[in-house]
Amino acid sequence: MPISGFPEWLPSQRMIEQYTLDKIRSTFELYGFAPLETRAVEPLDTLLSKGETSKEVYLLRRLQEDSGAASSGSSDDQLGLHFDLTVPFARFVTENHGKLQFPFRRYQIQKVWRGERPQEGRYREFLQADIDVINRDTLPFHFDTEMPLVIGDAFRSLPIPAATIQVNNRKVCEGFYRGLGLADTAQVLRTVDKLDKIGPDKVAAALVETAGATDAQAAACLRLAEISASDGSFVDRVRALGVDDPLLDEGLSELLQVVETAAEHSPGLVRAELKIARGLDYYTGTVYETQLQGYERFGSICSGGRYENLASVGNTRFPGVGISIGVSRMLGLLFGQNALTVSRSVPTCVVVALPSEDKRTDCERIATALRRRGIPTEVAPSAAKFGKQIQFADRRGIPYVWFPGDPDTVKDIRTGDQLEADPATWTPPTADLHPSITGA
């Protein structure tokens, strides 16, 4: 039985996922990110120390374990499944900092688990593809400007709708709120973060009620959140609101660098969107969210930000910046709209027809010759009539059937063309060698 929130793709969908992961990974490697995997489990203490995620954690217990042990043990005895890849990565860095070269750039593509209520594109088990850079002591800001470029390149390598990366900087918001005279900037941020969910009127009322804002202060916070621009013009629009604060200046300067670097590298990719806040507590500067054109209502499919204080060893801090592609989320939404198709349901390019069962060894020899030259090949499973063997290939979308003979021939079953061929030299057109993935 299917289990709600634990999606399973059919093989043709998994082929699309695999293709997507290959493209993402090769983009990450072009930027020099090294691969990493961390264990699926973390001590509960580690999981609970960052962000407001306690309700989402899955705990583990061995079936034969003394059943009292799990509940009576202290929480650092308990293991839970990781709910993201940033917290495990920060833990890995503090544990292995003596063996790593800094700045340390890594990518990590793994399943994560959250006990959330499942909905479209929201799963309890899902695949994330993360990049992060962590340095010792301080991390130069230019790494914040690099993240959107990597993601932009990765998305452009895929047959998916155009992506827009929305960027903000918490220093802009916090500096602005502080400059306005609001002391509890974290509470203001959390409230403004609900804008898309509850609308501006309720946000204004909540700012007055829970963050001690006057109506004018609340209105100013909303005007800041309205600002959105694909170029540096947002700076003047913020300035026009008449708030002054050194943290605001720093934030504007940083945000401007992100927007201008992206505009040079990938025009149209990045927008400054001053309502973006990200729910997680650990971000301290730049924050990213990403929407696919036509899928905006489903929210962000790629998010992240700068974190100054996630990892430390004694007095040494390891600040970082990272971004995470929600691969299952993105593909789940695209699959839901039939927006991605694959040309066949198996990797096989050629089926070697089997004239009779006693010829299997000869047919295997042909298959071996083709495989040695990188051509995915199967021998027909049984010596059925050739019509049935062609049907075997056709049903799977396999383009070629090879007929052993004197001479051998190979038939393109899409066109019916049949030509003499030698297994030591015949090569299919490059476009046919592997399944091709296309967008809607």
Added chain:
Amino acid sequence: MPISGFPEWLPSQRMIEQYTLDKIRSTFELYGFAPLETRAVEPLDTLLSKGETSKEVYLLRRLQEDSGAASSGSSDDQLGLHFDLTVPFARFVTENHGKLQFPFRRYQIQKVWRGERPQEGRYREFLQADIDVINRDTLPFHFDTEMPLVIGDAFRSLPIPAATIQVNNRKVCEGFYRGLGLADTAQVLRTVDKLDKIGPDKVAAALVETAGATDAQAAACLRLAEISASDGSFVDRVRALGVDDPLLDEGLSELLQVVETAAEHSPGLVRAELKIARGLDYYTGTVYETQLQGYERFGSICSGGRYENLASVGNTRFPGVGISIGVSRMLGLLFGQNALTVSRSVPTCVVVALPSEDKRTDCERIATALRRRGIPTEVAPSAAKFGKQIQFADRRGIPYVWFPGDPDTVKDIRTGDQLEADPATWTPPTADLHPSITGA
């Protein structure tokens, strides 16, 4: 803190693992196996229905779940992490048989979890790479002969010691025991399976005690288990023991096909080894184990077999045959002997030196030009002295440093050679483009 049994590789080791997985996967695809991933969790009922594995299962519980629910609920409410990929695959096939084309060939490369006592090469979380073929009603025997060929090709594509696949057939053993007059063939099989652990004398004694064997019957079982051959000569040696049984005949004929097919395709790869039994209950015919030369004492790193009765829907059975590479196990053992090395610890091929921070945009443009032609490139993290920037590359094993100028030059820091270069056309030697993996 490290958690016993949950290994984490450093990035250079992960690069070796990733390379290994790429080679394995591309071999699987050359044989037409389609990719599949199943969810990490299964209902406890599914996990417990196959084999003697109950003690190894990890159960899941949400942190915020009513703590009574997990213990008071029926076992089909409970979810556990899968301990292999065969049981989930069989479940997937029964659930989706209407959407699949049979015979269905799939590969599956995923983590699995077992709450076993950790030891060298034995983990609680580990990576497996499986292939299986499942058909409706009956599965032709030739698929049993194909499994070792795929594994042999996969292993030969890796810089690891030579592998020997040891093959047996439970029909040989069961037919032989039955022909000897021993009724409880399963008990005999389980006892003989302990041969390597407890030795022939204790096995003989146990056969007499627990399986009702006479001393002569026990001795005959041991003589069968001693038979080992890389060609068809094992058939005559079994016949010479003077036991006659139709199931024995069937098993010998099947085993002979596996050995002879492999001898034609990959001389030296496969041995008939009549003591191999495999602990899991669900195998019904061919069984495989695999040893790496020099690592025999650590046991099998790739195992599997034929299963007739793992999956069924109503009256329809879905028999299968499969084999599973224990990737973490194999790499853990090889890492333990420093038997695999990688030429650098990052994917990066070129570092673009940064003359001053205000030249970063120019340097990024060079990097972009190189990346667009598939050359993994980083810009130096800071405008340190060139000596330090070269050191940055050297410490990571990155072979080239690019110096922007008029003209640009690129330096091979291993040889000191420095040449004029254009980012639109310069290409490193193919051997330098990606990190290379070598064996001991």
